[in-house]
Amino acid sequence: MAWFYPLCLLRFTRGQRPLIGFLCTTLLIAIAAVIWLGLSHVALNISLIIVVTLASLVMALPFLVDCLLARRWQSWMSTLLLPLGFTAVAYLRGLVDPFGDVGSLAYTQYGNLPLLQVLSITGTSGIVFVMAWFASICNWMWEQHFSWKRIRAGALLYSGILALIFIGGSIRLLLPSQAPTVRVASLGVPQSLISQVLPTLSAFNLGKTTQVNLNAMHTGSFTLTNDLLSRTRREASAGAKIVAWPECGTFVLQMDESELLTRASAVARQSGIYLNMGVCVFDKQILPKVRDEAILIDPHGNMVWRYEKAHPVEGMEDVIQGDGKVPVVSTQYGRLANVICFDEDFPALLQQTGQARTDILLAPSNDWKEIDPWHTHAATYRAIENGFSLVRQTNNGLSLAVDDKGRTLASVDYFSTDDQTMVAFVPVRGEQTIYAHIGDTFAWLCIAGLLALSLAMLIRRQKASSI
Numbered sequence: 191m192a193w194f195y196p197l198c199l200l201r202f203t204r205g206q207r208p209l210i211g212f213l214c215t216t217l218l219i220a221i222a223a224v225i226w227l228g229l230s231h232v233a234l235n236i237s238l239i240i241v242v243t244l245a246s247l248v249m250a251l252p253f254l255v256d257c258l259l260a261r262r263w264q265s266w267m268s269t270l271l272l273p274l275g276f277t278a279v280a281y282l283r284g285l286v287d288p289f290g291d292v293g294s295l296a297y298t299q300y301g302n303l304p305l306l307q308v309l310s311i312t313g314t315s316g317i318v319f320v321m322a323w324f325a326s327i328c329n330w331m332w333e334q335h336f337s338w339k340r341i342r343a344g345a346l347l348y349s350g351i352l353a354l355i356f357i358g359g360s361i362r363l364l365l366p367s368q369a370p371t372v373r374v375a376s377l378g379v380p381q382s383l384i385s386q387v388l389p390t391l392s393a394f395n396l397g398k399t400t401q402v403n404l405n406a407m408h409t410g411s412f413t414l415t416n417d418l419l420s421r422t423r424r425e426a427s428a429g430a431k432i433v434a435w436p437e438c439g440t441f442v443l444q445m446d447e448s449e450l451l452t453r454a455s456a457v458a459r460q461s462g463i464y465l466n467m468g469v470c471v472f473d474k475q476i477l478p479k480v481r482d483e484a485i486l487i488d489p490h491g492n493m494v495w496r497y498e499k500a501h502p503v504e505g506m507e508d509v510i511q512g513d514g515k516v517p518v519v520s521t522q523y524g525r526l527a528n529v530i531c532f533d534e535d536f537p538a539l540l541q542q543t544g545q546a547r548t549d550i551l552l553a554p555s556n557d558w559k560e561i562d563p564w565h566t567h568a569a570t571y572r573a574i575e576n577g578f579s580l581v582r583q584t585n586n587g588l589s590l591a592v593d594d595k596g597r598t599l600a601s602v603d604y605f606s607t608d609d610q611t612m613v614a615f616v617p618v619r620g621e622q623t624i625y626a627h628i629g630d631t632f633a634w635l636c637i638a639g640l641l642a643l644s645l646a647m648l649i650r651r652q653k654a655s656s657i
Contacts, residue, residue, distance in 0.1 A: 192298035196325035200272065203253040204261050204329070212254040220246035226293070231560040235505060241288065248283055252276045255640075256326070259647040264334070266344025269326040271647070274640040276322035277315050281633035288504035290535035292568070295321055300567040306596055307359030309574040310623040312632035313537055319636060320355065323348060363595055369619035372523040374550075374591065375425035376434040376583030377418055378602070378610025384585075387414065387441075407443055407472065414440040415450060418467075419457050421611065426461035430613070431523060433463050436585040437499075437531050437556040438470035438482060447471055451485070451493065459491035464521065466528065468554035468583075482509045484528045484554050486519070494519050499530040500539060507532075516542040524549030524618035527578070531555035534569040534582075537630075544576030544626025549619055551578045557587030559605060566590050577621040581614065594620045 199218070203211035223242045227234065252275030260268040276295075284291035296314035299305055299321075308316040327348045334340040387410035418440055422433045442450050450469070458465040464486060471481040482499040498512030516539065518527040527548040533539055534553055543551055551573070557565050566588040573580040574596045581591045584604065591599040591614035600614035 192295060193321055193324050196272070196276070196295075196322055197328050199253055200256065200325050200329045201332075203257045206257075208254060208257045211257055212250055215253050216246045216250040219249050223293070229560060231558065232506075238505060241504075245283060245287060248279055252279055252322075255644065259644060259651075263647065263650075264340075266327070266330060266341070266347070267643075268647075269323065269330045269344060269348075270639070271643055272326040273319045273323035274636050274643060277319045277633060277636040278640050280318050281315055281630060281636070284536075285538065290501065290532070291537060292535050294318065296571070297564070297568045300564075300570070303363055303596055304356045304359035306571070306574055307362045308355050309571055310362075310577065310621075310625055313575050313625050313630055314571060315630065315633040315636060319632075320352065324352075363597075367593070367617055369617035371615040372432060372550075372618050373428075373430045374432040374434065374581050374614050374616045375422075375428070375430035376436070376581055376589055376591075376612045376614075377421050377425070377439070378436055378583065378585050378589060378604060378612075379414060379418070379439055380610055381604075383414055383417060386410065404443070407441075408446060411440060411442050411446065411450075415442075415453065419453060422457055422463075422465060423461060425611065425613070426457075426463045428613075431463055432466070432526075432550075432552075432581075432616075434466045434552050434581055434583045435468045435554060436583045436589075437468040437484075437554040439468040439554065439585070441470040441472060441480075444471055444473040444475075451487075454485075455487050455491035455493070458487040458489060462489045464488055464494075464523070464526070466552045466554065468530070468556075476510060479508045479510050482507075482530060484530055484552070486517075486526070486528065486552075488521075495528065497528050497530065499533060501532045501536055503532050514539060516540070516546070518543065518546040518548055524620070526550050526552060528552045528554075531557070531584075534572055537572065537575065540572045540576060541626070541629055543572075543578060544623060547620070547622060547626075548576065548578040550616055551576075551580050553580060553582040555582050555584040555587065557584055559586065561587065562605065563588035563590075563603065570596050575623065575625045577623040577626055579616045579620060581616060583612065585610075591616060593617055 199215055203215055220242055252272055255275050256272045260271045280294055294314050296317035299317055331341045418435055425433050454465055454467055467485045469483045484497045486494040488494050495517035497517050499509055500512045500514035502509035516527055516529055518525055525548050527543045566582055566584055569582050570592045573592050573594055577594045579593045583589050586604050589602045589612045600612050602612040
């Protein structure tokens, strides 16, 4: 239905006065967004309502522009106006929206791997363009009464491009990979342990930093850390060379963080592994905010990076915002990089990984049931775009490992699996993609094309009215 809903809206707006069609389309998009947020259990507030309203107005603009400029133009060239506008709006919204490109039309195509290979060239903009063009080309053929003489050129052009995308994507998927693999184990935190410490976390985060709460925090932290370190040793003994924890897999008081690092360094050194820890640090000086960190320890026990989450979820997380510099390090298992959960919804941030020729991205994450599994599915697009394998260890959601073409290597769903451990054999070499080199050039070409085509249509209409 994601391919057909733009066609339905286009048919509707073409039959209305431009302003009426625009306002009705805005309302429909806003209603759909609110329903989606409700199903995702995202609490509405004033700021979120404003964001939804503005986003809906912006997403309805391509239909308004099409209605004003293209509906009396019979050439197949008129079909380009909607996809150019759709792509331009989707890209620009993703740059300024506090929720990144969540809700992009492209994410509806998860699992269609031949189509998704175009991500390695254009990013999500290419998929949005092709899907929106399908709507306008179908509407144009409809208005031409499906007369083959009239629609032949446009129909063959679109069909040929779509066929080329699918054939090229299928060939890319068939190309063999010669890269060796490394065993990666990622560990979730059992729900039983989380339920033990949640009351203490809630009380402490509300500023109740009494000695009783401090003692409870210390005890809870010790319990979680012991469990994760014990299972880390177990997975290392089974052959894992990289072990990853989820976002906020454990928590620690600021005063106890050095002790945690000492213990983790000893385990990494003794086991000869890279250990990537998701840690939430509670500091009385910055409450109610916390520091959401990922810390990588190398096989010598040295700390390689300490990364702080760059994009906390707007209105839902009290987290100190990081600087957005994605850490990348060369190892015997390829070039490793790291981001945290919601960071993956910002393609511009992840372009750093492609430019740095990342081979494996570790992404400690923490979702909730209502966005499982689609949030993890969306994250796999970053792997295809930038040519790396992704290991996303997710508490309260789908943990997934994919290669640089989006093919699943391993998965564990938090709500349907007792053992919160995922083991994957991950290629140690990625693939340099065109998108990693040119970034969002396709999106900017669509913006330029939209301006040029709109200007050409305005000039054409001006000449026609002067005759």
